[in-house]
Amino acid sequence: MTIENKINKVSLKVKDLSVYYGAFKALEEISMDIEENQVTALIGPSGCGKSTLLRCFNRMNDLFPNTKIEGQIIYDDIDIYSQAIDPVLIRSKIGMVFQKPNPFPKSIYDNVAFGLKINGFVGNYDEEVERALIQSALWEEVKDRLNDNAFSLSGGQQQRLCMARALAIRPDVILLDEPTSALDPIATVKIEDLINVLKKDYTIIIVTHNMQQAARVSDKTAFLLSGENRCGKLIEMDATEKIFTTPFKKETEDYITGRFS
Amino acid sequence: MIKDDKNLKVRRSHRLRVKIEGKVIGFLVGSAAFITILVTISIVWNLAQQSLGFFSEISIIEFFSSTRWSPILIPREFGIAPLVAGTFLVMIISSFVAVPIGLAVAIFLAEYAPNNIRKILRPMLEVLAGIPTIVYGYFALTFVTPLLKLVFDDMIIFNALSAGLVMGIMIIPFVSSLTEDALISVPNSLRQASYALGATKFETSIKIVVPAALSGIVAAFILGLSRAIGETMLVTIAAGATPNLTFNPIESIQTMTAYIVQLALGEAAHGSVEYQSIYAVGILLFIITFAMNTLGHWVVRRWRNVY
The missing domain is CATH 1.20.5 (Single alpha-helices involved in coiled-coils or other helix-helix interfaces)
Known part of the structure; x- marks a missing residue:
């Protein structure tokens, strides 16, 4: 059985990317293409470096001292790790949602407006906040209480607020770091539905522990695995359907079928 | 068995x-x-x-309404206002030094300083906190006052400004370490969320971390200033012994604590009114600092964000 790969425009091109935390090599020579308006899932056992890889896309690893990056990530024809690039600019184009909902201790409105403010947006804030909240399917639930503290929301709502916060500044790419691992099943379904809608407008990369989730939401899946030296490598990357039915590599098959985790 | x-x-x-x-x-x-x-x-x-x-x-009405404090010189009068004014004047002046610098030091230590610099700076602040207050007093009187006199010609040797400024320096370590604790307790996930939206370190510190830690910071200020009110040696040496209802910082004043020292060292007869007056001043001082400390702790409890 062969599954035809659709040809999509490449949004992010990873070339021979290696990541070191001090002397420890966390990722080795990763190369992959992230396609536009597709959902790419990064799967693999704990400690395989999938979250590290995700944080490379918006240079969040820069925040950890002693991190060293080799190789390139090409975005918009530019290597985001080249000297001339300000990571702050990258992060306004490549948004991120974290594992645990982390709204700011501010009002719902101010949470969404924060990104606009610091990026110097001039225009109608109300409109933009509303748009982002509609996009994250939260508007109906919060439209009458925009000035309430974000902590008054439930966990699932908080996570959708974090999505709205990331969407407000109109990024091209959204990075999701296990976005539903702290949520209950109903809230998880809502986030997954949202991902399906959002991929029309955004390129999405999602790290997930949950293989059913990867199968449900993603178009492409990359499987990472760490070797004996605990250094993560990309085992294979393909259309999700193919990875979950007829993977090329034996390691992938073992992982998918739950022979180890 | x-x-x-x-x-x-x-x-x-x-x-x-x-x-x-x-x-x-x-x-x-x-x-x-x-x-x-x-x-x-x-x-x-x-x-x-x-x-x-x-x-x-002495009637309690005179105590609070009279504007003259003259416990020994006739006509005797016991209006606490000049002493309270002197105390608060020094406190306010010290807050102009301690609040901004203490906050800046705390932000630097908690958000900016690399580990090795933090390791040097923290003990240095602790040294500052360990200097005996009498040393600060002479520092104010013999170093800061002459400097200030270059600017203010008609300044009196013993004055509120010099004592207040040095008092501010003295409580910087106190304010900064409490503020730093408050900043450090802000979870890293908030900083990361802010960076992920394209915020700079400065924006993250000022717009996310400081507001998130505000209750602790305000409490740090209140507790720091409450210390300024209770401080004795520095103001006794540098601020003067002239009960003076003024908010002019270059004049000589007397604080509540300094008055207690002055009278306790004098020859007031045990049981006389002037002798007992130090207890009246003392209990008011106690009430003020107690209220401020309670307020500080209340602010922390009431406005704290639980993450």
Whole structure:
């Protein structure tokens, strides 16, 4: 059985990317293409470096001292790790949602407006906040209480607020770091539905522990695995359907079928 | 069968020992706690009793409404306002130094400083906190005042400005370490969320971390200023001994604490009104600092964000 790969425009091109935390090599020579308006899932056992890889896309690893990056990530024809690039600019184009909902201790409105403010947006804030909240399917639930503290929301709502916060500044790419691992099943379904809608407008990369989730939401899946030296490598990357039915590599098959985790 | 078990016998004696130890230690720590409470109560009792003697001679209305404090020189008058004004004047001046610098130092230490610099700077601040207050007093009088005199010609040698500025320096470590604790307790996930939206370090510090830690920061300021009110040696040496209802910082004033020192060292007869007046001033001082400390702790509890 062969599954035809659709040809999509490449949004992010990873070339021979290696990541070191001090002397420890966390990722080795990763190369992959992230396609536009597709959902790419990064799967693999704990400690395989999938979250590290995700944080490379918006240079969040820069925040950890002693991190060293080799190789390139090409975005918009530019290597985001080249000297001339300000990571702050990258992060306004490549948004991120974290594992645990982390709204700011501010009002719902101010949470969404924060990104606009610091990026110097001039225009109608109300409109933009509303748009982002509609996009994250939260508007109906919060439209009458925009000035309430974000902590008054439930966990699932908080996570959708974090999505709205990331969407407000109109990024091209959204990075999701296990976005539903702290949520209950109903809230998880809502986030997954949202991902399906959002991929029309955004390129999405999602790290997930949950293989059913990867199968449900993603178009492409990359499987990472760490070797004996605990250094993560990309085992294979393909259309999700193919990875979950007829993977090329034996390691992938073992992982998918739950022979180890 | 159980009685024959040798191990159990050992255990029993051991158990008895543990039981006695527990009782003795419990008694010791309990009485230590009790003694501190007892001391506090007896201080308040002593203050209250002596000041009752004072207020039986001087009406409480005069105490709070008169604007002249002249406990020895005739005509005698006991209006607390000049001493309170002097105390608060020094406190306000010190806050202009301690609040911004303390906050800046804390932000630097918590958000900016690399580990090695933090390791050097923190002990240095602790040294600052460990300098005896009398040293600060002479520093104000013999170093800062002459400097200030270059700017303010008509400044009096003993003045509120110099004492207040040096007091501000003195409480910087206190304010900064409490503020730093508040900043550090802000979870990293908030900083990361902010960076992920394209915020710079400065924006993250000022717009996310500081507001998130605001209750702790405000409490740090209040507790720091409450220290400024209670501080004695510095103001006794540098701020003067002239009860003066003024908010002019280059004039000589007297704070509540400095008055207590002055009179306690003088020759006021035991039981006289002027002698008892130090207790009246003392109890007011106690009430003010107690209220500020309570306010500080209340702010932390009331406005704290739970993450």
